[in-house]
Amino acid sequence: MQHDTPLRFLIVESETAAERDTRRRSAGKSAGESFAATLEQLSPRARIELVTPSDPDADIPNPDEIATHDAVFLSGSPLHVYDETPETRRQIAFMRAVFASGTPSFGSCAGLQVAVAAAGGKVRSMPFRQEAGIARRLMPTEAGRDHPLLSDRPAVWDAPAIHGDEVEDLPPDATLLATSLAVRVQAAEIRSGDGIFWGVQYHPELSPGEIGAALRRQAETLVEDGLCRDADDVEAQAALFDRLHDAPGDHATRWRLGIDAEFAEEPRRRTELIAFIERLVIPTRMRRRQIA
Template sequence: MTENFHFLVAESEGPEDREARRQSVGRSSGETYADTLRELAPGAVCDHLKPAEESSPVQRPEVLARYDAVFLCGSPLHVYEDTPETRRVLDFMRAVFASGTPSFGSCAGLQVAVAAAGGTVGPREEGNEAGFARRITPTEEGRGHPLLHGRPWAFDAPAIHSDEVKALPRGAVLLATNGASTVQAAEIRSGNGVFWGVQYHPELTLHEVSQALRRQADTLVAQRFALDLEAVEHHAVRIDALAREPDRRDLAWQLGLDRQVTDTAQRRTELRNFIRHMAEPRRARRKASEFA
């Protein structure tokens, strides 16, 4: 009998943002991640940690080494700001690298790994990439990388971010890019660890995308993504309708989306690939060492 996966989910939303998200979609970013991981790997045990808010024995490399994988969630955290919260999160990521446990992150999770390994993150000059990242294109290295196995030569994905990777750390591999952000996917190696990350959100449902747009409606109007709040709401309503009926061809056409986004399995491609190629071998090695 195969033992269940043992994952650690690290979320860095502040208490107010976490509560606002729960009020909006019923769960925090970490809870979304855990639910998604349990759907991809039934029976997986998902422990939770809030490294921006707390120090814990779990954050020691020797304890992190007991996990099959660590997942870093999206967050409003700006890793280039020197605050107690960012210092704690970056220290946590360095401990993850030191532990040798494979890790995966989306959005701010990618940015945390980049900064912890010596790269640079900063605000997007053009404002948010809001709703969906368009025409993400694997690089030459990305086309042969297992993270993007199953993705076409260009695809869209849920994306909501105002910061971006400005420079990858030394030795990192750029795996995908688009016209909005140069780094859309990357592999980072630091210390004993390997991190796979994306700037977009393979863990999100379409309903979570629509609610994120609603929460950021004022910003989207200020940045001229929409003429007014009513226009943001109209856009969100169509995304919600597509979430309820993902086979609605008319809605997919109006929103400019295909099954890379509307089909749940295809939307989660990178998470599934990470579990298969990184977490599964880690679990096998961990079990073998226990019986050695």
């Protein structure tokens, strides 16, 4: 994606400092740093900044400062937005500032959940956890079929996912864009104040290797939740994601994981991110320039 002047992206780390360190030890990057690496590939000339609202001493931009960016991206994390903690309160307050700024925003997993809570919706712990590695049989709703976020997706697709929480109720002025049998809210558009947010419960920014690392980090809870019998089960599944990462075209690995090109091939995994930049971020920047 080439543009006359570099795009300015602001990435919100949804993790705490300790969680960022834990993820770096297993995957080499924090969740926000993973987002940055993906965006650097999609838009090599982009100017990217990271902000850490969970940190009590972080330098947090106000709505006017946020508005100097072309887009805001909210990463995933182990954050539970329904917990009344200083970290969750700061994350939600920052997302409300993003909405007030009118800057287009995108979030995955916990990023979607933060936006939902900030706009008046509700998030809960999943009563029956199923998605650890792959979100299967995602389907656009009637509103989602022609929505620019999902218009390049087929009628059914799979995506990287790992989460224990889900959206229970969308906020007012939100549109459900995709669903599945396992999780009702898989993608949504949220409008609040002057802001527009496009978000997904899954992870278009993550590589298969990062999904494998996430499975290893969560091995104990995956066994507790009944998704795996023991740690060896978790390791066997994580190793398949490692193999896919190294050889995305390997037919045997695709068969073992039960996936197709929508998951295995990097450009297809990133469909929603590409659509967000091309169909919301760039047009919004053009309108802002005309007004200015």
